[in-house]
Amino acid sequence: MADFPLAGRRVWVAGHRGMVGQALVRRLGKSSEVLTVDRKALDLRRQSDVEDWIQENKPEAVFIAAAVVGGILANDSRPAEFIYDNLAIEANIIHAAAKLGVAKLMFLGSSCVYPKHCPQPMKEEHLLTGPLEPTNEWYAVAKIAGIKLAQAFRRQHAKDFISVIPTGLYGPGDTFDPAVSHVIPALIRKIEAAKTSGGPVEIWGTGSPRREFLYVDDCADALVFLMERYAEERIINIGQGEEVSIAELARRIAAIAGYKGDFKFLTDRPDGMPLKSIEGSRLEAMGWKPRTPLDQGLKNTIEAFRAGHRRDEY
Secondary structure, eight states: OOOOOOTTSEEEEETTTSHHHHHHHHHHTTTSEEEOOOTTTOOTTOHHHHHHHHHHHOOSEEEEOOOOOOOHHHHHHOHHHHHHHHHHHHHHHHHHHHHTTOSEEEEEOOGGGSOTTOOSSBOGGGTTSSOOOGGGHHHHHHHHHHHHHHHHHHHHHOOOEEEEEEOEEEOTTOOOOTTTOOHHHHHHHHHHHHHHHOOOEEEESOSOOEEOEEEHHHHHHHHHHHHHHOOOSSOEEEOOSOOEEHHHHHHHHHHHHTOOSOEEEETTSOOOOSEEOBOOHHHHHTTOOOOOOHHHHHHHHHHHHHTTOOOOOO
16 A cells, blocks of 8 residues: 555645535644635636645645536536536646645546446446436536546656545535535425425435435545555545435435425436446455444534535535
């Protein structure tokens, strides 16, 4: 295994206001010198500004958790933004990190990089083996480009840049805006509102697709684990190991939140991929496992929503 301890190092968490970024800051805060910069002070889409910031702050390690993200509706209505902004952010950071001597960099991919009809669970070698899911292909193409860019700098310039693929994430700090949110925060917001309005809660699709979810603080722990120990060109998955249908997920959120009303499935709206599950045996073989059961994670996320812990775009 690679040996790159983060304790005592200057570590830039790019995207520290996002859900994953917040969790990384929590995870690193007691042992590393965490560097962050607000989007008002640094536009990550401007290459010269990114280079200047890295030159001035001299991070030894970089986590690229910055991205423009969202669910099916956001991807469908803002395709240019999803592909351009994400390409610009990742390209600028990776290029600047290589140019200015950052010792190690981790690029966060997404499970949507795998083909729509990918064998399940999805393995690392399935990347680029088939067409993407059309409802999020703009974001997926940008993420694939980031993976390949990190691999290219590793191959051509011997940079210790790695890429990871987390499964679907949720937790405190997520965005609960129904126009851009993923399924768990969207359901939480709708169910909390329906407790007052009386429902029913509308859900896109049939409710039959199955998804795997990983609590964001478990993900942050895995990211640090891999940054310290992993040093290969090949991507590596971060999975949780269990799937749940959207319908069952809604029922579990309702039970925890105290909603006793009905659900209405909008079957004329897209389901997305029928099944998404990450094969995480390589990481498990290294000695890492998630610790937060789904019901506990959902409870924590509902409490965070009620307390007003929301998320900026990056």
